[in-house]
Amino acid sequence: MHMKALSLAVHPRATFMFLSDIEGIYVVHRLRTQVLSQGVGPPMDGLDNENYNCQMEKEFILLRSVFKEAYVTDEQMACILFLTKQWYIGVLARIRINAFRIELAGGLYEDLLSSAAASVEAEAAVGNSVYMLPSFYNHDCDPNSHIVWIENADARVKALRDIEADEELRICYIDASMDVDARQTVLSEGFGFRCRCLRCLSGD
Numbered sequence: 090m091h092m093k094a095l096s097l098a099v100h101p102r103a104t105f106m107f108l109s110d111i112e113g114i115y116v117v118h119r120l121r122t123q124v125l126s127q128g129v130g131p132p133m134d135g136l137d138n139e140n141y142n143c144q145m146e147k148e149f150i151l152l153r154s155v156f157k158e159a160y161v162t163d164e165q166m167a168c169i170l171f172l173t174k175q176w177y178i179g180v181l182a183r184i185r186i187n188a189f190r191i192e193l194a195g196g197l198y199e200d201l202l203s204s205a206a207a208s209v210e211a212e213a214a215v216g217n218s219v220y221m222l223p224s225f226y227n228h229d230c231d232p233n234s235h236i237v238w239i240e241n242a243d244a245r246v247k248a249l250r251d252i253e254a255d256e257e258l259r260i261c262y263i264d265a266s267m268d269v270d271a272r273q274t275v276l277s278e279g280f281g282f283r284c285r286c287l288r289c290l291s292g293d
């Protein structure tokens with residue numbers, strides 16, 4: 090199954106997005122049972138929450154100033170009233186918690202070698218992306234499916250074993266080779282929830 094990205098950051102550290110897409114994501118995420126409140130996004134790239142929020146505030150001020158410098162009229166500004174600091178930080182927090190780190194699978198032997206080397210150097214990601222369907226998949230420490238990227242940001246879901254017709258598709262958000270305590274710590278601190286998958290419940 091192929092799935093198109095709703096919002097794509099071209100570089101893992103970039104927050105480059107299309108407002109119309111972001112609005113779409115906002116609507117989608119308001120329907121969710123668990124929504125991050127503004128400004129409580131987990132640490133990113135070693136930043137603590139305070140620095141992370143401070144960075145988002147700076148980006149928001151920059152974004153507003155871009156609108157002002159572009160001589161956006163009052164009438165046009167009225168159309169983007171949703172663009173408050175609270176809205177901006179809330180959207181970034183949602184993207185942060187739901188985005189996939191895209192690693193393209195190389196086709197040629199040479200590509201495989203270079204992507205293996207890039208993985209070791211943690212440079213394999215070509216970007217982060219949010220999707221309509223995959224971003225709704227729940228996590229499992231013993232997943233039955235996996236998301237892959239072959240040549241671009243179109244996500245494909247791949248079965249890892251035979252799946253029953255009414256079985257929920259579940260992917261793994263983290264490195265499943267860790268022990269149960271380490272997995273719970275990573276999921277709690279990085280994703281904000283306590284895992285209740287069968288593997289964790291059995292203490293494996």
Ligand SMILES: C[S@@+](CC[C@H](N)C(=O)[O-])C[C@H]1O[C@@H](n2cnc3c(N)ncnc32)[C@H](O)[C@@H]1O
Pocket residue numbers: 121122123186187224225226227228229280281282283284285286
């Ligand atoms: C990307 S969303 C998945 C879709 C979400 N269940 C929904 O209804 O919108 C991730 C959230 O789902 C919940 N979740 C996913 N996998 C879970 C698991 N194994 N155990 C407990 N909660 C889980 C957590 O609340 C987590 O923050």
